[in-house]
Amino acid sequence: MMSSRSIKGLTLLLAVSAAGAVQPDSCEGGCKGARAQVLLQTGSVGRYRFSARGSGEEFKDVQRVASMSLTDQSALVEDLVTDVLATGQPLTGTQKEIIERLNETFVTETLPELQKLHDSDQELLNVHAAAVAHCDVDLETNSQRVSTLNSDQNSTESAHTECLAQEASLQSSEKLKHEELTAYLKSLQPPSSMMPEQRAPTPAMDDFVAQNLEFFKSLNSSYVSLKERISTVQAEVEAKTAGCAEAELVFDEKFCLWKTEVENAKSNYLNCRTATLTLYNETLKTAHSNAESRRADLAAVLKVQCFLKMLLDGTTQEKLKECTDAEHTSSALDIAEPQLPELNQRVLDGLGAPGSRVQCTATALSVQQHYVVHREQGCAGPGVYGTSIQTWGSGEDSAYGAGYVDDDLEGCEAGCSAHSDCAGFVLRDSDKRCSFWYSGPLSPLAHSGYHCYEKISM
Ligand SMILES: *[C@@H]1O[C@H](CO)[C@@H](O)[C@H](O)[C@H]1NC(C)=O
Ligand SMILES: *[C@@H]1O[C@H](CO)[C@@H](O)[C@H](O)[C@H]1NC(C)=O
Ligand SMILES: *[C@@H]1O[C@H](CO)[C@@H](O)[C@H](O)[C@H]1NC(C)=O
Numbered sequence: 028m029m030s031s032r033s034i035k036g037l038t039l040l041l042a043v044s045a046a047g048a049v050q051p052d053s054c055e056g057g058c059k060g061a062r063a064q065v066l067l068q069t070g071s072v073g074r075y076r077f078s079a080r081g082s083g084e085e086f087k088d089v090q091r092v093a094s095m096s097l098t099d100q101s102a103l104v105e106d107l108v109t110d111v112l113a114t115g116q117p118l119t120g121t122q123k124e125i126i127e128r129l130n131e132t133f134v135t136e137t138l139p140e141l142q143k144l145h146d147s148d149q150e151l152l153n154v155h156a157a158a159v160a161h162c163d164v165d166l167e168t169n170s171q172r173v174s175t176l177n178s179d180q181n182s183t184e185s186a187h188t189e190c191l192a193q194e195a196s197l198q199s200s201e202k203l204k205h206e207e208l209t210a211y212l213k214s215l216q217p218p219s220s221m222m223p224e225q226r227a228p229t230p231a232m233d234d235f236v237a238q239n240l241e242f243f244k245s246l247n248s249s250y251v252s253l254k255e256r257i258s259t260v261q262a263e264v265e266a267k268t269a270g271c272a273e274a275e276l277v278f279d280e281k282f283c284l285w286k287t288e289v290e291n292a293k294s295n296y297l298n299c300r301t302a303t304l305t306l307y308n309e310t311l312k313t314a315h316s317n318a319e320s321r322r323a324d325l326a327a328v329l330k331v332q333c334f335l336k337m338l339l340d341g342t343t344q345e346k347l348k349e350c351t352d353a354e355h356t357s358s359a360l361d362i363a364e365p366q367l368p369e370l371n372q373r374v375l376d377g378l379g380a381p382g383s384r385v386q387c388t389a390t391a392l393s394v395q396q397h398y399v400v401h402r403e404q405g406c407a408g409p410g411v412y413g414t415s416i417q418t419w420g421s422g423e424d425s426a427y428g429a430g431y432v433d434d435d436l437e438g439c440e441a442g443c444s445a446h447s448d449c450a451g452f453v454l455r456d457s458d459k460r461c462s463f464w465y466s467g468p469l470s471p472l473a474h475s476g477y478h479c480y481e482k483i484s485m
């Protein structure tokens with residue numbers, strides 16, 4: 028005899044699947060698909076809570092079957108198959124109809140849904156892989172900026188070195204001029220300083236005066252000119268020394284800009300890799316675990332389908348064995364692991380190693396910038412465009428007057444703060460734009476409808 032437990036169980040299972048006694052937590056309209064999905068989708072049916080419909084003992088049974096795992100439900104169908112085999116009792120017309128409708132749900136909803144969930148996992152994984160790859164795109168962009176800054180600091184260093192060489196050459200020229208004067212003074216042979224005994228307008232006295240006059244005239248002219256040459260070269264040395272000190276400051280600044288950018292590019296890249304790889308790893312783990320349970324679900328559904336077909340076509344031991352032993356090898360639910368870029372050590376190394384040749388105390392990033400607003404004033408006075416910035420010192424287009432619409436002062440402050448050559452910007456009332464950048468020194472002048480935001484570095 029067919030066990031009453033099995034019959035009741037299968038009847039309930041089919042009723043639950045096709046006739047609508049259970050509902051997932053939320054389901055509006057087309058609930059049939061959602062119900063079948065809940066029952067068969069993931070093998071984790073038991074995790075779902077079903078809203079209470081119906082009442083009494085019958086409802087308890089429905090609930091019991093509905094909260095069974097797909098494995099238990101499959102076992103239940105297997106029990107029924109076993110009973111049918113043992114008794115040879117045929118299925119009723121209604122049961123056949125229910126089996127067909129259940130199969131239709133598998134084919135049109137459950138299996139496509141499995142595939143859809145798989146595809147969306149795969150797509151998500153690809154998105155995270157693309158995010159990992161994008162770290163390298165950013166690194167390339169930053170490395171180009173670093174390279175510009177590197178040649179900047181390199182050429183300012185060359186300028187400073189060359190300046191020091193010129194200073195040294197001027198100093199040695201100054202020393203030479205001193206030595207020349209000393210040598211000249213040492214080589215002087217004054218005419219006889221003995222005044223003739225006879226203090227009278229004698230030819231000897233005439234001679235004495237003429238000779239001394241000649242000597243001292245020549246001495247004065249040479250002495251004065253040699254001293255002038257010394258002071259000329261001294262002034263040149265002083266100017267050069269001041270120039271070199273300035274060149275050193277410029278170099279220090281450029282060096283520190285480069286160093287900061289190298290450090291930023293490195294840490295941005297490494298942080299980007301860690302963050303995106305962590306997400307990728309987590310997604311991959313979840314995707315694999317989802318794929319594994321989906322493959323199990325697929326196998327279970329295919330097996331139940333096989334049983335259902337067998338129940339319709341006529342149940343035999345051979346067919347039962349076929350259904351039970353069937354291996355379902357499908358790669359459709361496999362997760363394809365995208366190729367991830369390796370850590371790009373080549374570009375990282377290419378950023379350079381600035382070292383600590385210069386003490387860079389205040390890095391460019393830690394400098395806080397504030398703005399004071401000169402209302403109804405242009406930064407460079409009305410009609411004066413001499414100090415507007417069309418291209419940033421870094422070489423990028425400044426999009427002068429083109430961006431940051433709708434009084435986007437925050438955007439403009441950030442834009443100006445990001446460029447050391449920006450001394451301020453103008454907000455124009457007529458079009459609410461503030462991307463009119465100016466380099467220093469600013470000379471705010473009254474201009475109606477214009478407001479100058481002057482950068483103050485703290
Ligand atoms: C820096 O300058 C030196 C010579 O002044 C040159 O050999 C080197 O290639 C330059 N480096 C860069 C990155 O421009
Ligand atoms: C010495 O020479 C300079 C330049 O030629 C002249 O200005 C100055 O008057 C001379 N001194 C005397 C005492 O003549
Ligand atoms: C991600 O997984 C790979 C491979 O298992 C591992 O080498 C790497 O350290 C992981 N990265 C992060 C950030 O978790």
Ligand SMILES: *[C@@H]1O[C@H](CO)[C@@H](O)[C@H](O)[C@H]1NC(C)=O
Nearest residue numbers: 127130131134332335336339
């Ligand atoms: C289920 O549907 C599929 C596809 O339409 C069909 O090949 C199969 O025979 C059906 N099985 C049953 C038991 O109806």
